[in-house]
Amino acid sequence: MTVLFTAACCLAGDWKLAEAGWRYEFPRDHSIHEEFKTEWWYFTGNLADSSGRRFGYQLTFFRHGVRHPAARDPEMSRFVVGDLKFSHFTVTDVAGRQFQFQQKTSRGAFGEAGFNDGERIAWIQSWTLRRDRDDVFHLSADMPDAAIELQLRGSKLPVIHGEDGISRKAASEGHASHYYSMTRLETSGEVRIGGRSFQVTGQSWFDHEWATNQLAPGQIGWDWLSVQFDDNTELMLYQMRLENGMSDPSSSGTIISPDGSSMHLTRASYTMKPTRFWKSKRTGAQYPIAWQVEVPGQRMELTVTTPVEDQELALLPLAYWEGAVEVEGTRDGKPLRGRGYLELTGYGAPLRELSR
C-alpha cells in the first residue's frame, strides 16, 4: 500500500469517498475506478535466475484525478488533462549491489499514456500493465540500463484488506481506501541489466488501491511491509506515522494463510521497531532499513533486513525508499524465512502532494 498524496483533499470536490460496504468483483476491480481521485497498481517482486542470481523489481502505475469524470468533455482540447499519469520503475540487482530507478510522467494527449483501453490496464509510453484472458498479468518496462518483461499468474485469490471493504488510514470518516492484494503471483520472464539478459522466476505481490482523501492531517509518512514466506503464507503490515512520533491507531495489517483465507491485524496486535538506519547521500534522508517485527497473537518474531542498502527513489520533491528485503524469524517456535518488499516514506522532506 502506498499513498503519495496528502494535499489532494483540498481539491477533492465531488470525488467519491471510500466507504464501508464496497463489494469487490474481479476482474472488474482490476481496472480503473475513475470516480475516485487517486488509484495505483503496485507490483513488487523477488526473482532469481537458474544460477540463483537474485533480482528485485517494482513497477507502479499511478493515477491522480485532476478533473472529475463528470466534468470531462471528449470534445475538449486533447491537452486538457483528466488524470495525472505517472509511473515508477525500479530494478535491484542483489549480486551486483545495484539499484536503478526511473519515473515517467505523461500528459497522455496522444494516447501515449492512459488506463483501460480494453487490453491494457495502464500504460505510459513503453511501460505497460496488461491482463490477458487467462488472468495472467504482463508487465513490461525499460530504462537505459535495465528492463523487465514478466508474466504473473495468481496462485491465490485476491485478498481484501481492512474491514467491511475499506482499509482505514485514520479514525475520522472518509480517511480510508479500497484496497486488495494478490499476494502470491508466480512470476516468470526476463530481466535485462546493462545489456545482459536473465531468464528469471519468482514471486510477485500486486497491490491495487483506490481512494479519495485518505490521509488525515498530522500524518507525515508511513512504513509498509509485504512478506511472502516459504510456508506459503503472507504478511502485510503498515503503520501511519504521526507528527508527534506515534503511529496512527488506525494502522493495520493482514495475514494470509496457504488456502488464501486472511485475517485482519489491528494496530494493537503487532509491533514494528527499527533496528538500523541508512542515510542517503543524495537526499540526506535517514531511512530505517532493518526492523524487528512481532505479531504476538501468531507467536511470530521476525527480523527484516535488506541485501542492498541504497534502494531509494531519489525523486524530487518526493523521495522514498522501496526495496527488496529478506525476512527471518520464527512462528510458534519453528523457523520461518521469506522475501518481501519494504516501503518507507516521509523521511526526507515532509510529504506534500505530487509536484513536478
Next chain:
Amino acid sequence: MTLQYLRLFRWHVLRYIAQHRLLALLNVLSVALGVAVYLAIQIANHSANRAFAASVDLVAGKAELQITAPVGGLRDDVLPAVTQHAGIKAATPLVRGLVTLPDLPGEYLQILGIDVFTNEPFRTFELSDFGAQGSFDVQGWLGDPRAIALSEEFARLHKLAAGDTLRAQVNGREHTLRIAFLMRGGAGGTPDEHFAAMDIGWAQELFGRRGMLGAIQLQLTDKAKRDEIIASLRPLVPPDAGIASPAQRNQQIENMLGGFQLNLTAMSLVSLLVGMFLIYNTVSASVVRRRREIGILRSLGVTRNEVRGLFLGEAIALGILGVLVGCIGGVLLAQVLVGTVAKTISSLYVLLSVRETALTPWMFASAAVLGVLSVVVAAWLPAAAAAKMKPAGALHAGAVVEEAQTLSPAWFWFGLLCIFAAGVASYLALTTGPPWIGFGAAFFVLVGFSFIVPSVTSRFSAIASRVLSGAMRRVGKALLEPTLAAGNLSRSLVRNSVTIAALAAAVAMTIGVSVMVFSFRKTVEVWLDQTLAADLFIAPGSNEMAGASGFMPPEAIRYLEAHPSVAAVDTFRELNLPVRDRTVIVAVVRGTDRRNVQFLYGDGAAIMQRFYAEPCVIVSESFTRRHRMKDGDLLELPTPQGPRQFPIAGTFYDYTRDQGIVYMSQATFLPIWNDDRVHSVAVYLHPGGSPADVASAFRTEMSAAGQFITFSNRELRTRIFEIFDQTFAVTYVLRTIAVIVAIIGICLTLTTLITERTRELAVLRAIGGSAAQLRKLLLWESGMIGLLAALVGLASGVCLSFVLTGVINRAFFGWTIQLAFPWSSLAFTPVWIVAAGIIAGVFPAWRAGRLALAGALRTE
C-alpha cells in the same frame, strides 16, 4: 611644441571662453541639442528592438529550432511524429494568444499556452505558486480552466494578488481568468510584463483553437545537422509552416522595422546639421573678433598650423562639453521618445511594450564621434581662414572690412552644383537605390542653398541700396537707416551670409517637413474619400489595441447580412506570410465591387473583375517598390499546398503600410487555405440606413457574443488621422527643435556682429548719429537678415519638400504623395521669420545704443 600649444591654448582660448561665457554656453548647447536628439532616437530605436528581441526570447526560450504555425494553423496531431523524429532531443508544443482586460482599460496579456510535461528544458522563466517560490501546484495548473501565471511585474503594477479574477476578452468574447501562479524571469533578464502563461489545453480552449498549435519548439541532438533535420521535418508539417531558428524570425521583424527607424535617425541628424551652422557662425565670429590677437601671435612666431589648431581646439573643447551635456540630455529625452516610438511601432508593425530604455556603449560612442566630427567640420573653414591671415594685415584694424567683403563667385557655382547633385541623388534613390541616398539629396539641397546665400545677399544689398537711396532723395531722411542697413549687409558679407544660411536651413526644414506632412495628409484624405466607402466598420474589441488579433464570430456576420438596413458586408482578414527574410502582409477580402480600389495603371474595373474571378492578387504601390515587382509578375507565396505563384493583376494606392500589402480575394484564398475566419467587416447600408442604428442594434444583439468596436465612416476617418498624427509626432518635435536652434543663431550672430563693428558704430555716433538711429539701423539689419533667410528658406524648403515627398517617401515607403502646399502657413513664414529676426536684434541694438564712444574709438 605640445607644451607651447597647451600654454597658448590656456592663454588664448580658455581666457577667451571665460570672457564670453554666454557665447560658449550657446555653442555647447547647440552641440548638446544635436547630440541629445541623435542619441535619444538611437536609444529609442534600440530599446524597441531589445524589447522585441526579449519577448521573442521569452517565447522561444532555449529552443534551437521552431516550427511555426502557418495561416491555417498547425494541427496538434503532428506532435508525436515530430517528437519521435530522428535528431530531435526534445520537443514542446506552444499555443499563443492575446486577451484584452476590460477591468484594466488599455491593458492586455499575451498568453502562452505551455505544456509543463515537456517544456522544462525550454523555459527561461520559472512557474511557481503565488508567494511561495519553488512550490507549484501542478493539479491546480492542469485542473483549473481559468488558472493563469502572471508576471510579478504585472501583478505588482496592477495590485493583483493570488485568487483574484480578471475579465478577459478573446475574439470579442468575455472569459474569466484566475490569478493562481507567478511567472518569474530567469537570469536572462525581465521578460515583458504582458506575458502570462497557462496550461496548453486550457489555452486551446480559451482561444477556441482545439487541435491547433501556434508552434512546436525543438532541441536537437546535433546542432550541426540543423539543415538536414529541417529538410527531414518538412514532410511532417504543412508546406507553409515555418521551420527556422527563433533568431531568424527575429530578423524578419527587425527588417520590417529597419526603414522606420532609419527615417527617425535621419531626422535626428538634421538637428545636428543645424547645430553645425551655429558652430561655424560662432567660430568665424571669434576669428574676426580676434584678428589683432592672431596678428600678434603670428608676429611672435606662432605658425599657421598652430593658429588653426587653436581655433579647432577651441571648437573641439566646446564640442566635447556639448557631447557630455548632450549624452545626459539624450538619455533624458529618450525616456520621452521611447514611448512614442513604441506606440508607433505597435500601431503600425508589431505589438510591443518597452518598459525600460536600453543603453549600449556604442550609442554613446557614435553620438560622441558625430558630435565632435560635426564640430570639426563646422570649425574647419573659419579656422583655416584664421590660419591664412597675414600678420601685418591682421594687425591693421582698418583692414577688417575690405577682406570680409570678398565674394567668391565659386561659392555660387558650388551651390548650384550641390543642387544639381541633389537631383542626381534623387534619381539614384528612386531607380537603383539604396533608399538612404534620398537623405543625401536632402542634404545637398540644404548645403546648395546655403552656398547661394552670399550671392543673393550681395545682390539684394546692391539693389536695395540703389532703390532705397533713390527713394531717399525723394522722401527724405526717413529712409536713412534702411538704406545704410541694406548697404551694411554686403559689408560683412560672410558673417551675414552664414547667419542667413543657418536660418534659411532651419526655415527650409520647417517648410519641407510641413509640406511633406501636409501633402501626405491631403493625399490620404483624398484616398480615403475614394476608398473608404462603407458606412460602418466592425471588429472585435481586442483588435483596436493589438492589431488584427481577434476574429469576428460567424454569427455576428450572419446577423449583419440579415439586417434589413444592410445592403452588403465586406470581410477583411489579415495575415503575415513569411517569404524568405521578409514578412508579406496579405489581406483576404470578400467584397462586393463596392470596395473602391484606386489603381496606378490600367482599367480599374477590369482589374477588379479579374481579381474576383480568377486566382491572382493585387498589390499596393509600396509593395511593388519594396519587392521590386510590377504588374504581371508572379508572386510566390507559401500555402498549405506548398509554394504557389499568383500573378499580380494590378497595383493600387495604399497608405496604410509602408512594407506593402497584398490583396487576395476570399474566393482565391478559401479553396487553398480553407480558413474562413475574418478580422473585421465593412458594412454598406441601403440608402437612408442609419449607421448608428445598425451599430447599436448589432451591439445589443451581439452583447452575449462579445465586445466589438464599431466605427462609422466618419469615426474611422478620425481614427486613421489620429494614428497618422501619432506617427508624425516625433517629426514635429524635431522640427521645432531645429527652429529654436536657428533663432538662437540669429540672436547670437547679431550680438557678435555688433561687437565686431564696435568701431564702425562708434564712428557713426561720432559723426552725429543718435543712439535711436543706431538702434533703428540695427533692427533694420536684423529684419533684412530675417527677410533674406525667409526667402532663401522658402525656395530651399520647397525644393526640400520635393525631395521629402517625391524621393524619400517613395524610396522608403513606396508611397505616391500628391504634392500640396499649405499656402497660408507658407505665406506666413516670412512674416514670423522677419519678426523673429527683429526680436533677436532687440538686445544687440539696445547694447549698441549704449556704446562707450571713447573706448571704441581709441584705435582710430
